[in-house]
Amino acid sequence: MKQFVLALYCEAKPIIQYFRMKPCGKHGQAQFFEGETARLAVTGVGSLSSAVATTVLGERFPSNDSTWLNIGICGGGDFAIGDAFIGNRITSDYSRELFYPQLVGKSPWPGIEIKTLNTPSNRYETNRVFDMEAFGFYTAALKFASSERVQCIKIISDNSESPKGTHFNKTEISSLIASQIPKIESFLENAGFSKAQYYMKSWANDLLTKAKNRYSFTETERHQLSSRIRQLDALLDLEEGLCLQLLLSSPKKGQFLEQLQSKIDQVSRQRVC
Amino acid sequence: MFGRIYIEEAVQNHPRTLEILNRYDRAERIDCGRYGEVFNPKRQSFRLQKQNPALILATKHGNRVLPTPTGYGLGADQHYYFSHMLNCLYDCRYCFLQGMYQSANYVLFVNYEDFVNDIKATLDEDPSKQCFFFSGYDCDSLAMDKVTGFTKVFLPFFAQHKNAWLELRTKSVNISSLLEREPIPNVVVAYSLNPKPVADSLEHRAPPIKNRLTALRKLAEAGWEIGLRFDPLIHFENGIEKYSQFIDQVFDSVPPGYIHSVTLGTFRSPKNVLKKMESLYPKEPLFMGNLQLKDGAIGYEEAIEQSLFSSVEEKILQYIPPSKYFPCQ
Numbered sequence: 001m002k003q004f005v006l007a008l009y010c011e012a013k014p015i016i017q018y019f020r021m022k023p024c025g026k027h028g029q030a031q032f033f034e035g036e037t038a039r040l041a042v043t044g045v046g047s048l049s050s051a052v053a054t055t056v057l058g059e060r061f062p063s064n065d066s067t068w069l070n071i072g073i074c075g076g077g078d079f080a081i082g083d084a085f086i087g088n089r090i091t092s093d094y095s096r097e098l099f100y101p102q103l104v105g106k107s108p109w110p111g112i113e114i115k116t117l118n119t120p121s122n123r124y125e126t127n128r129v130f131d132m133e134a135f136g137f138y139t140a141a142l143k144f145a146s147s148e149r150v151q152c153i154k155i156i157s158d159n160s161e162s163p164k165g166t167h168f169n170k171t172e173i174s175s176l177i178a179s180q181i182p183k184i185e186s187f188l189e190n191a192g193f194s195k196a197q198y199y200m201k202s203w204a205n206d207l208l209t210k211a212k213n214r215y216s217f218t219e220t221e222r223h224q225l226s227s228r229i230r231q232l233d234a235l236l237d238l239e240e241g242l243c244l245q246l247l248l249s250s251p252k253k254g255q256f257l258e259q260l261q262s263k264i265d266q267v268s269r270q271r272v273c
Numbered sequence: 274m275f276g277r278i279y280i281e282e283a284v285q286n287h288p289r290t291l292e293i294l295n296r297y298d299r300a301e302r303i304d305c306g307r308y309g310e311v312f313n314p315k316r317q318s319f320r321l322q323k324q325n326p327a328l329i330l331a332t333k334h335g336n337r338v339l340p341t342p343t344g345y346g347l348g349a350d351q352h353y354y355f356s357h358m359l360n361c362l363y364d365c366r367y368c369f370l371q372g373m374y375q376s377a378n379y380v381l382f383v384n385y386e387d388f389v390n391d392i393k394a395t396l397d398e399d400p401s402k403q404c405f406f407f408s409g410y411d412c413d414s415l416a417m418d419k420v421t422g423f424t425k426v427f428l429p430f431f432a433q434h435k436n437a438w439l440e441l442r443t444k445s446v447n448i449s450s451l452l453e454r455e456p457i458p459n460v461v462v463a464y465s466l467n468p469k470p471v472a473d474s475l476e477h478r479a480p481p482i483k484n485r486l487t488a489l490r491k492l493a494e495a496g497w498e499i500g501l502r503f504d505p506l507i508h509f510e511n512g513i514e515k516y517s518q519f520i521d522q523v524f525d526s527v528p529p530g531y532i533h534s535v536t537l538g539t540f541r542s543p544k545n546v547l548k549k550m551e552s553l554y555p556k557e558p559l560f561m562g563n564l565q566l567k568d569g570a571i572g573y574e575e576a577i578e579q580s581l582f583s584s585v586e587e588k589i590l591q592y593i594p595p596s597k598y599f600p601c602q
């Protein structure tokens with residue numbers, strides 16, 4: 001699942017439309033949207049707002065294989081309006097902590113340091129861009145995904161020639177973001193982290209349920225049971241897996257668990273190479 | 274080869290850094306304060322990063338040369354190890370590195386001269402003693418030699434210090450830097466070897482066994498001291514028979530007369546490291562059966578380990594004298 005986090009509705013609008021998302025709730029000033037393959041939070045401006053909305057999104061929709069993207073406008077001294085970057089270092093003007101988002105595949109954007117400011121500024125530098133959310137977003141999103149799956153993409157909306165405040169047009173901002181959608185799509189497809197999640201096969205789920213109903217396991221035994229069935233699920237094909245149902249005829253739970261382990265011992269040495 | 278290169282502040286102008294940056298001039302460069310800022314944070318996926326690791330150029334402060342744990346030695350008076358690099362080009366499923374580090378990025382410590390000075394200081398503590406230094410503990414000694422220039426610096430040093438031995442532990446067939454020079458009698462090129470089925474299924478991205486044996490033979494014929502490292506021994510169906518045939522094959526390629534030493538090691542890992550490896554590859558049969566926890570480490574069940582170990586040992590001793598054999602169990 002893709003999880004987009006943006007500060008302003010005008011930034012989010014083209015993404016909401018592209019991924020056909022519908023509103024799915026609010027939290028304070030944050031608004032949430034959901035589609036088949038993506039979710040999105042409009043967080044409001046500022047690092048704290050971004051962190052809060054990111055946390056709410058992650059907690060409302062727990063998932064192990066989501067990719068988190070903070071997309072938004074930023075200021076950058078010598079860069080042209082419309083230039084886009086991916087953060088390779090995320091810093092702020094209020095914390096000594098810093099992050100280095102890790103990249104798995106190729107990025108269609110050059111990397112740059114994103115420095116998150118607490119208040120808007122017209123100060124520009126040549127080797128970094130300034131925004132107001134990335135740091136808060138990154139801190140919060142890392143609770144739900146590893147660094148490779150949390151990225152910040154920023155598009156220059158103001159620079160030393162056209163500083164903030166001299167032009168701030170919602171339609172223009174929407175089109176700046178919209179222009180990056182094809183690259184965002186291909187980045188998400190090719191970035192190497194769209195791994196299929198691990199689901200147990202139905203015979204294994206079935207065996208797990210039946211075993212839990214048949215025997216009264218302690219907490220530790222339940223843990224052993226799940227872990228052994230998960231291993232057998234990886235080792236056995238459907239036919240071999242279905243045969244394990246016969247083991248449920250064991251009168252004692254200890255014997256049942258031992259038989260599962262013997263099967264693992266036997267098959268793993270055959271399958272190791 | 275590298276999409277990104279992180280450069281620690283302290284080594285930005287180091288000649289080795291500049292040489293590498295010059296070579297990989299298309300890589301994105303990212304400055305960092307200390308390498309740990311990039312390498313150590315939690316919430317990194319070793320498995321994802323292994324697809325395309327970045328390079329981190331850093332300096333190693335202190336603890337550069339360390340004594341080996343007891344039981345790991347090759348008959349010298351003292352044994353040490355050092356790591357000029359963390360992480361490896363290859364991706365062996367049994368490798369402890371994947372359970373040790375948060376990140377799969379390569380860290381290269383460019384301050385080789387400090388390592389050399391520390392090795393020298395260790396030798397100077399008692400010049401009458403023979404000391405063995407193992408490289409390739411946290412990496413493969415030769416796999417990235419073309420990038421790191423490791424042998425260019427360390428081999429000349431050992432050539433001049435006869436009371437010091439160096440082991441280059443490797444699976445690499447990248448041996449041109451060795452073949453281009455005169456062999457050094459106190460440098461051992463030690464190959465990690467496993468039978469083909471194990472190598473094919475578990476030693477991902479490492480050169481095929483056939484090529485490793487060819488490289489071994491070339492080095493032996495050129496006069497280099499050769500080490501054979503059957504480590505870790507892997508338990509698999511008909512494994513004892515396969516190991517026996519494999520050892521015949523190895524000594525057929527490299528006549529025993531060329532061999533400096535042979536070591537044997539079992540598959541064993543601290544519990545927390547193995548648990549992490551297992552969580553990275555939950556479907557890997559290697560981490561599933563016939564294992565037991567003993568003294569905080571997970572290894573094969575005693576009976577399995579013993580029968581595998583003793584049968585391979587017996588076979589090896591058919592080819593070499595006990596003086597060249599060093600079990601690590």
Ligand code: SF4
Binds near residue numbers: 367369370
């Ligand atoms: S070659 Fe050695 S260091 Fe490299 S992955 Fe394999 S076991 Fe680990």
